[in-house]
Amino acid sequence: MAESVSVRLPAAPPATYLRGMAYWHELERAMHEHPSVATLAATQGVPFFGDEVAEHISGILATALVEQASHARRAGSETVAPVLGGPAPLMSRVGDHLRRRTQWLRETKALRALGVQPPDQESVRLLEAAISEFDRQVRAPRPG
Numbered sequence: 001m002a003e004s005v006s007v008r009l010p011a012a013p014p015a016t017y018l019r020g021m022a023y024w025h026e027l028e029r030a031m032h033e034h035p036s037v038a039t040l041a042a043t044q045g046v047p048f049f050g051d052e053v054a055e056h057i058s059g060i061l062a063t064a065l066v067e068q069a070s071h072a073r074r075a076g077s078e079t080v081a082p083v084l085g086g087p088a089p090l091m092s093r094v095g096d097h098l099r100r101r102t103q104w105l106r107e108t109k110a111l112r113a114l115g116v117q118p119p120d121q122e123s124v125r126l127l128e129a130a131i132s133e134f135d136r137q138v139r140a141p142r143p144g
Helices: 014-033 035-043 052-074 094-107 110-114 121-137
Strands: 004-008 083-087
Touching (some): 004 121, 014 035, 014 110, 052 083
Antiparallel strands (some): 004 083
């Protein structure tokens, strides 16, 4: 069985995490409704579905993040620093996957074609900081 690792994301207001996740879920819903765009993304190396890293992000990590941010908001906390975990081989690939997905969305007109509003700048900055934390806390194994 693979070693399990955890990543602590940056502290931020729970509402910022929840807005970012609402955007994420809206984007994935739109991809399901427009399979040709999802197929294009996959052929360009940015799968939204059918890939173990993408499925781990959407199924496990996103759920845990929403649960932790929602709990913090209900508790009246000003900030939350979610802790996300999973098998080390999978977690070591999350940062790169998120980076490629974000870059693909910026470089294509996919959001416009899907009718999805881009996330607010605070959510974008938080996503970039979260990617950096994955890179810093979980190193991908080097080939060789």
